[in-house]
Amino acid sequence: MLRHSLLIRNIFRRLRVAALLSLVAAAAVAACASPYQQIAGPDDGTAHFDGGMFVAADGARLPLRRWLPAAEPGAVILALHGFNDYSNAFDAPGRYWQSRGIATFAYDQRGFGATEQAGVWPRQSALIADMRAVLRILRETYPGLPVYLLGTSMGGAVMLSAVAEKAPNADGVILVAPAVWARSTMSPFYRALLWLGAHLFPTMELTGKGLGVVASDNREMILGLQRDPLVIKRTRIDAMWGLVNLMDSALKGSDRLTPPALVLFGAKDQLVEPGLASEMVARLPRDIPVAVYENGWHMMLRDLGAETVLRDIAVWVTDRNAELPSGAVAAGNIKFSRPAP
DSSP states (O other): OOOOOHHHHHHHHHHHHHHHHHHHHHHHHHHSSSOOOOOOOOOGOEEEEETTEOTTTTTOOEEEEEOOOOOSEEEEEEEEOOOOGGGGGGHHHHHHHHHTTTTEEEOOTTSTSTTTTSSSSSOHHEEEEEEEEEEHHHHHHSSSSSSSEEEETHHHHHHHHHHHHHOOSOSSSEEEEOOOOOGGGGGGGHHHHHHHHHSSSTTTTEEHHHHOOOSSOOOOOHHHHHOOOOSSSEHHHHHHHHHHHHHHHHHHHGGGGGEEEEEEETTTTTOOOHHHHHHHHHHSSSTTTEEEEETTOOOSSTTTHHHHHHHHHHHHHOOTSSOOOOOOOBBOOOOSOOOOO
């Protein structure tokens, strides 16, 4: 939910004095210090569902939510939530797609929601392996039905990073305001400072307070997130480091994304950098549709006008050759109507 670049700049301000005091000893400390804490990942060979849990091969138990139609579904969506959020992010979307005959599954990714080590960044390989494991289970559970991957923000970055390694065994990929960022756009000083923060002060926590960022026009929903104890409000620096690594690999992974795929952006998004979104779109094959919603914000699946986006997704997973009902398909560079502050 936080504006990634502004939050990192906040980190830079907080760390500047500490970093300058530590520069002389940094090399020696880095050589002998333990890496920043990460949650280990699974080999998905024995992963399975256990009631309301996805159990990974290493025994990690990740809360699982599902929204199932009364009759046999026509399609299945595996949805991955964004940074500091959790699977409940898809409650309203899941109920909408449920009414359209589409089954939706979502789980709390490692380090988020009600997982055992919420707030601690997992290994990127773990995030990807969990996604592949759940996808495999859904394939086995619904043989013959199309199964789609959908990722919002960080969830989209997980999917793109997976694509960079090997295309997931899905019938299509839907990216909603995907979080992408090229590390090369950061100055060497900032890159070094973030590295120092992650390795020397990994547990230092920051908030998005005072950044002035609006994630959605749905104020009631935003207030609900602020009250929700499972939504992370204070972010560890090593988690930001891990997110930057993920976003960097996600941008590179966009080179390898192939149809069928659908990419969605909100024109009023204050979290996605327009320049990086444009770079991502430029890397995509020309036959991948990119939709930009004039009244869409970053959390467009939960905006006041979310039904427009949800309907487009429902139509696309039912018939990938159909025109999106909203007509929100853009060509060329992404230009947001409301520049980020």
